Amino acid sequence: MIDKRVASVHDAVADVFDGASVMIGGFGEAGSPVELIHALIDQGARDLTVISNNTGSGEVGLAALLKARRVTKVICSFPKTANSTVFPELYREGFTELELVPQGTLAERIRAGGAGVRAFYTPTAVGTPLAQGKEIRDFEGRPCVLEHGLTADFALIKGRVADTHGNVLYNKTARNFAPIMAMAARCTIVQAASVVEAGAVDPEAVVTPGIFVDRVVGVADPAHESALIAAGMSYPPAQPDRSERA
Amino acid sequence: MIDKRVASVHDAVADVFDGASVMIGGFGEAGSPVELIHALIDQGARDLTVISNNTGSGEVGLAALLKARRVTKVICSFPKTANSTVFPELYREGFTELELVPQGTLAERIRAGGAGVRAFYTPTAVGTPLAQGKEIRDFEGRPCVLEHGLTADFALIKGRVADTHGNVLYNKTARNFAPIMAMAARCTIVQAASVVEAGAVDPEAVVTPGIFVDRVVGVADPAHESALIAAGMSYPPAQPDRSERA
Amino acid sequence: MTEQTAVKGRTREQMAQRLALDIPNGWYVNLGIGIPELVARFVPEGRTLVYHTENGLLGMGPSPDEGAGDPELINAGKRHVTALPGAAYFHHADSFAMIRGGHLDLSVLGALQVAHNGDLANWSTGEPGAIPAVGGAMDLVAGVKKVFVITQHTTRDGAPKLVESCSYPLTGQRVVDRVYTDLAVIDVTPEGFRVVELSPGVDFETVQERTGAPLLPALTPASAD
């Protein structure tokens, strides 16, 4: 009997440790696992390295994790978004370090990490500041840069449907980085709007096979960043009341 | 209006040229595009390099293409199967060259070719004859071998359903190499049991997005190698009658 | 920069319309944020393009009606979009495999500067203190078969954007095929910038004056078309 369900988002992230590397799915708000991130804020782990395409908006979700000063390094491709004020402040202050990676190279590094490919040569970024200090080698006359696979201690991702084996389906463009992050993390934690028994998902349609998933937690009605921001919310709320957050 | 349908398997392979490299999907008989291969035999292109996991069984499909002396090189991981007699003879005779590649390295080289990754480092095969003469480099103490991306002029693959945009779904383990070969070939040709209009396939369930596919041809009731072999068939039939083969 | 005579070249919409004329039926196209997005509005009747958005959708359609959007169906500019019949969703590594692997026919991008050897700078002015952000631009220019730039010919201050050599950090080396500006359509050739077509009412000398590198005249005069 395989059953990867855990009871709550708080249980799901309970063992994230200080100094951990955490991949967080999402492209902008699409696919951002807001409830898992908020649980991680409650949990308190600090000195995190976050690998995510963006750095969040407003003061909820990923931006709230940054604002809580838990993240000392981000590896990302686009740390600027509408309503993105938290990261710029931490970056200018020198609290949060930035490793800027072209988006496709970031995706491929994560996929390589998950696939046991140690490093690869890509033409992307040759001749730009993002290739500086890296090995360049010609392949059939085309200069390429050597990039390394990327793994992490944890991945937090958001699915639409997950089964008890950890098979995951996504919603539209919320899929983005989640399937490759699930591959690249030593412990992959999925929040899914619907959690079903094994056998309820068509094996032909599975996007993330269960082998890549360690924990599944149901979050029936997940929040969208934009809605939280429009409602003027920030996390944690001004007067935190833990009993209401569970 | 996008419509990648072609009228017949013969039309589909009409421009395969002498000396072309051809990826052929399938793992054993599962996913082997028998009708496209037979059309390629009729078409007559020779001096082909075939990239496929195996070398076929009996004297139908891939084995028949080899037997017709059209293939001067195969790149594969396992050129031995039950009922595999054609390749061993051509290999011993020196007619067909073999580049033996570990199965996972073969898959990753094809995927790399399709993804524009020029080369990558993998721990597979270090210290074995299949790494001889290749660059070895340590990554965090683990020696890895440098392997190159693999592309081809054509890919012949078999799907279950394809739409007019070239989106493809597969049947069970017949999927195997098809999705990555579709990525890695300059011209990807799909035979599908069912060809449907755009919109008839769930965009969440698409396995091979249409961008990787150039031609789609309907083969309503595709043959399985094992059934052909059990029926004592070989291709072309002893007294070829082209009018019946079209 | 020097004072410039007012020249009425193409509007943004006209630039987009001119570029759209050059895209053959059936091409797979990635449109950048800003002016490039306008191109989709001007595809000539009878042609179908398939739009790719690097966050994981092929077969992207226009924006939905106000309020009808799904926050999980967005484009690379993070705006609500739709999916057309024949669409497919995929993850980021597959999406950039399409880009890096040369499967997309065309990338249309804005520019800060284009050099006459095809170098492109479009992601950073290199200002100290600015938050660097690159997104998928470097992948697109390195991987997509053709790269068209669509941009005003000069900056707001009148400085040329087509130059001998980019002063801003590069996005890619020798990557631009063609530039569509308010004043002209210009190819990047092994010999440097070559005018393909002047905008109506604009003369070669005016374009040269506002360009930071030598321009070669059109090989075939427009009247010969």
Next chain:
Amino acid sequence: MTEQTAVKGRTREQMAQRLALDIPNGWYVNLGIGIPELVARFVPEGRTLVYHTENGLLGMGPSPDEGAGDPELINAGKRHVTALPGAAYFHHADSFAMIRGGHLDLSVLGALQVAHNGDLANWSTGEPGAIPAVGGAMDLVAGVKKVFVITQHTTRDGAPKLVESCSYPLTGQRVVDRVYTDLAVIDVTPEGFRVVELSPGVDFETVQERTGAPLLPALTPASAD
């Protein structure tokens, strides 16, 4: 080889049963062709393993009834299999990403030779004129977290398969964790082969005699278990 006294060790089924005891609940397992396949029959009550077949299925179930098979639902040995609830299909690059990326817990393989440093030879006897064929063995041993070998202790001719150094071409270097034979269960340790357990009725000296490298005795006698 030298004449050997008949010793009745474990049968193939008993070897598979012994190995199955050591696989914890919930492990993701790839079973090679031959004796390794037998392991699935002996998983102790109350444990569920998830079987991976490298041709693209996780959650593989037993063979279907005779005649009920789908020629497109097969295992790596190209035999008809089934898919259990919770299964998933995927392509070869994803399948070997599971292997190379260390996501599988266990690979069970046969062997021609195992060296006392963990080197494995199981794909080729290096005979001239033989058709070389490797399949996924090199990927499995390089990538999977634990590699168990299940094999007869000696060849049919009585030659040891556990040796100082493999004379056949390698499948992988320093990859084997544990060997299950008809005579014993033997760990590959930094100090070399160490007997974990002798088969019932088999003594250490007999096993040593049929092994081509020094054996270390079990750290804990079986009686202390």
